[in-house]
Amino acid sequence: MDKLSIIEMILSSVVIADLIAGIFSLRISLKTNKELENIEHIKQQYELTKIRYEQLNSYYKELIISLEKFEYKGKIVQSKSCIKEMVLLRFKMYEYIKNQHEQHTYYFSKKYNEKIIEKEKNIDAVVREYMQKCKEADSIDYTNCLVDYMITINREMELFKSFYIEKLKLEMNSILEVPS
Numbered sequence: 001m002d003k004l005s006i007i008e009m010i011l012s013s014v015v016i017a018d019l020i021a022g023i024f025s026l027r028i029s030l031k032t033n034k035e036l037e038n039i040e041h042i043k044q045q046y047e048l049t050k051i052r053y054e055q056l057n058s059y060y061k062e063l064i065i066s067l068e069k070f071e072y073k074g075k076i077v078q079s080k081s082c083i084k085e086m087v088l089l090r091f092k093m094y095e096y097i098k099n100q101h102e103q104h105t106y107y108f109s110k111k112y113n114e115k116i117i118e119k120e121k122n123i124d125a126v127v128r129e130y131m132q133k134c135k136e137a138d139s140i141d142y143t144n145c146l147v148d149y150m151i152t153i154n155r156e157m158e159l160f161k162s163f164y165i166e167k168l169k170l171e172m173n174s175i176l177e178v179p180s
Helices: 003-070 080-107 110-136 139-176
Strands: none
Touching: 003 080, 003 139, 080 110, 080 139, 110 139
């Protein structure tokens, strides 16, 4: 073998080695790029989750403070006027919570939104039933009907408030859970 063919063979080997190294380098850089994209996606998801939690937490604090104005401050007695005042306050509280939920519905998961909406429908049904019974009751039964349903509605509204706050807390806790 002459000197020229040896140099030619060495140069060919170097070119082939560089080509193989380039292919491996390209494969490694593509894999690294994919991992970086995945890390960036996880980072964005974390930021969104963090913002969602902060917004829910802020909403929760505002809601608790706002609901204090719907607490009955008078002396609770079994009189029609007292119960009526409490029920009107509960209606206002219920409407306030419904409006707040409509404004903040995008912070809730589908699961909790469905449960809250189902509970709202149940309360709306109780209210419709109350209105219907009061229309049907004669003057003697009207007072008893009114008091009974006012007590029922008062209880339902208070249960809804507790239910809503519980679902809000569960939503916040579910955000904090680390997926396995």
